[in-house]
Amino acid sequence: MANTVPRNTLLGMLEEIRRQQMKKYLLHRMFLVAMLPENTDGGEVIAFHEQLFKRIAKFHLGEPVSGVLLIYSSCILHVLESSSGTLYHILKELAASENQGPEPFLRDVKILVVSHNIPTKLFTQWYATTVDVPEILEDISQTQTTEEVITECLTLILKLGVYLATLKVGNKGLGDCLHSVVPELLIRTETIKYLCKAEKCLSPQEFLDLYDNPLQPVMDSESVWPTPAHLFA
Template sequence: MANPVPRNTLLGALEEIRRQQSKKFLLHRLFLVAMLQENTEGREVTAFHEELFQKIAKFHLGEPVSGVLLVYPSCILHILESSSGTLYHILKELAAMESQGPVPFLYDVKILVMSHNIPTKLFTQWYATTVEVPEILGDVTQTQTTEEVITECLTLLLRLGVYLATLKVGNKGLGDCLHSVVPELLIPMETIMYLCEAEDCLRPQEFLDMYSSPLQPVMDADSVWPTPAHMSA
């Protein structure tokens, strides 16, 4: 059997575009959610991500990570902005962590959306803050599709990003006051927990599998040797 024909992947195509930009990295924005193990403290989650970013920066050249991590009592919502390679490595680390079985504090990590080639960043750096929100009385997710819920969440998150861009944030970060200052821009915790269980949202490994799959599917005839030929009468 002949060697298989090499196939281009989406990752390969994006990396080639990046290389042709004369060291100008294309920006992407990733939205993800995850559940927290019971009794997990916000500083544990923050420290984990800070160490992860530092680890990736040591061996991968890319755009520094910016964004915001919202730590709820039972879950997190994370917005990340960076180059494709950096986000790819972050997802690889999250996928590897989930594959090792029960994790110390994060589980049911789900990707809401990846926005490619964004013109500018919403965030000047990476922030993390604890959010305390009251439970909602009526669960609107029961009457909406997953796509509708995600669309509403993205609208609020982009508005939150615009608001945060107007703040003068010091080195100490945002503090823990968003729930009292702009409660109308925060996603209810029940909605995030719903998205963590939504089958329509991909896990990191599922996203990576799709991301690395060939742009052109392999046909049955490509795996047959010799090449099929019509038989003459």
């Protein structure tokens, strides 16, 4: 018996269009890195983000945040999945926190990539855990470009997300064991530090400035007042 080739039907296409229309919000995924001040406790970092998400949810309707927060000894790696409005408010809070004084809660926050209109979430919920990754002093800038480093990091993060999707995580979260279970999927500390200093990566404030600016700026000739008039002799 000959094998049949599956074909799309009109009914299937209409159902898919309806599923897309029934979505309340488009999903986006954002990758962040940041440096931690000295003597910052991992529990404080988790509590800061949990309070931030709750505060935003009170006045802004959007997709619940999912993702993963990896807390290193001196830096963090954060992946966030949500609607555009929620991510926008998170960036505003992060930008404000960096301007709170000489000792902000997070320093050198950088946005690696924002993936728009992702079809599905990679993470079923928001995870947070500390990881113990040994630091190796290495000058990455001499061997790789910023784009190559970011690409390598995104590959590892996506693989980590696939791994977490196979786990049955309870209410207590992941626990502090990723560095012993899947060390090959964790980004090295010196890599995150390098990205926190990368000029090609935008800070939250720089990203918001671009986001809020109009795509069609007003020309000088359009902002002259009073309106130019012909002079007659």
